[in-house]
Amino acid sequence: RNCFRGYQGRSEMEEKMNSKERIKMVLAHQEPDRVPIHDGPWGATVARWHKEGLPDGITPGEYFGYxxxxxxxxxSPRFPIKTIEKTDKYIIQTTSTGATNKNFWDHTSTPGLIDRxxxxxxxxxxxxxxxxxxxxxxxxxxxxxxxxxxxxxxxxxxxxxxxxxxxxxxxxxxxxxxxxxxxxxxxxxxxxxxxxxxxxxxxxxxxxxxxxxxxxxxxxxxxxxxxxxxxxxxxxxxxxxxxxxxxxxxxxxxxxxxxxxxxxxxxxxxxxxxxxxxxxxxxxxxxxxxxxxxxxxxxxxxxxxx
Incomplete structure (x- = not known):
């Protein structure tokens, strides 16, 4: 089932304001032409959306108009990033803060915090x-x-x-x-x-x-x-x-x-x-x-x- 088929996006001709104007009004407690739209979905969510019909090569931001x-x-302290272990399921790396994390390739969970x-x-x-x-x-x-x-x-x-x-x-x-x-x-x-x-x-x-x-x-x-x-x-x-x-x-x-x-x-x-x-x-x-x-x-x- 294509969950994205019915969404046609917004025509620029229909927009009375641009994003900058719209959000500035909201932050000033004024009512704009419509509610501004923004989000920050996880990578696993985006991957699922692509399977459900989000066109390949199109980000959620482009599709929904973030x-x-x-x-x-x-x-950060900019410590060098080093790979400690790498498999088909996960990767263990040091970070620029000097930490060591375990990340799964499918991004279905938060990182495993191994060391600080x-x-x-x-x-x-x-x-x-x-x-x-x-x-x-x-x-x-x-x-x-x-x-x-x-x-x-x-x-x-x-x-x-x-x-x-x-x-x-x-x-x-x-x-x-x-x-x-x-x-x-x-x-x-x-x-x-x-x-x-x-x-x-x-x-x-x-x-x-x-x-x-x-x-x-x-x-x-x-x-x-x-x-x-x-x-x-x-x-x-x-x-x-x-x-x-x-x-x-x-x-x-x-x-x-x-x-x-x-x-x-x-x-x-x-x-x-x-x-x-x-x-x-x-x-x-x-x-x-x-x-x-x-x-x-x-x-x-x-x-x-x-």
Whole structure:
């Protein structure tokens, strides 16, 4: 059965606004010509869609008319990537953060987390020394080609990056990280601030080269199905200073801030608003993120995406 046969796409003649105009209106709490469309399906999902009728060689973004385009820089320590084991089902590799992961070729699951470079606090400092801004952290040819294409199509262009808990899991095991956030919050704050400062410097570099971004797209999973991964108080001790710094920087450049944060994050929304968040995504329904409820409670302060 071809699940995609009936969809004909949208005629450009029917569009009253382009993506940039449409999303800017939504973030300004105004009603555009229609609801903007964007998503980020897993590779396994895309492969299934191709089997169900999505034309070969066509991405979901092209088919459905996704309206946002993301650009960013490599803000890792840039350790060499090495292949340790490779079979017809999976590959085990080191990463640019110094971690070791197991990935299945069919992308039906999240990576297997085999090893992390930080076992104790002292392991952080050699990594920190590698987190310096550098022009080689950006693939300039690819970025400019894709940027000019996105501009010509009227897409909403984001600078995207992460620097908080979600990113730190690439350096230290989640269970160790959560304990350290309580036992040594100043150390964790140092890690987050170091990554945040590098991300800001790379954004400056890209903007100085002529790239004009419409928004900052942050990613930091703070929740799971039943609630937050750590308390609002722990957030204040470890994350709040960095979030305030980062969000203020982008606001100074007339860029609203969107945050991808999975799970049930309702308890921390007031904190996120206090540091300047403009839009929350993805509103995970199975985790209790009820859009109608959130709109009633925070609709005058936040836009919602999901």
């Amino acid at each position: 309206e946002m385009v993301m650009f960013g820089a490599d803000t 470079p930080i076992k104790e606090k002292q392991d952080w400092f050699p990594i920190k020394e590698r987190l310096e801004p550098d022009y080689t952290r950006v693939d300039w040819v690819s970025v400019f080609n894709n940027y000019h294409a996105a501009q010509s199509e009227g897409k909403f262009i984001c600078y995207a990056g992460g620097y908080g808990y979600d990113v730190l899991q690439a350096y230290i095991r989640s269970d160790q990280l959560l304990v350290a956030m309580v036992d040594d919050p100043e150390w964790i704050k140092d890690m987050i601030m170091s990554l945040a400062k590098l991300m800001i410097e790379m954004a400056k570099m890209m903007m100085e080269k002529g790239l004009k971004f419409d928004a900052f797209f942050d990613y930091n999973d703070l929740g799971y199905r039943n609630g937050l991964l750590f308390s609002p108080e722990t957030y204040r001790r470890t994350h709040k200073e960095a979030d305030t710094m980062v969000y203020s920087f982008f606001h100074q450049h007339q860029m609203p801030v969107l945050l991808h944060s999975c799970g049930n994050v309702k308890e921390i929304i007031p904190e996120l608003i206090s540091v300047g968040l403009d839009c929350l995504q993805p509103l995970e329904v199975k985790a209790g993120m009820d859009l109608i409820e959130l709109k009633k409670q925070y609709g005058d302060k936040l836009s919602f995406m999901g």
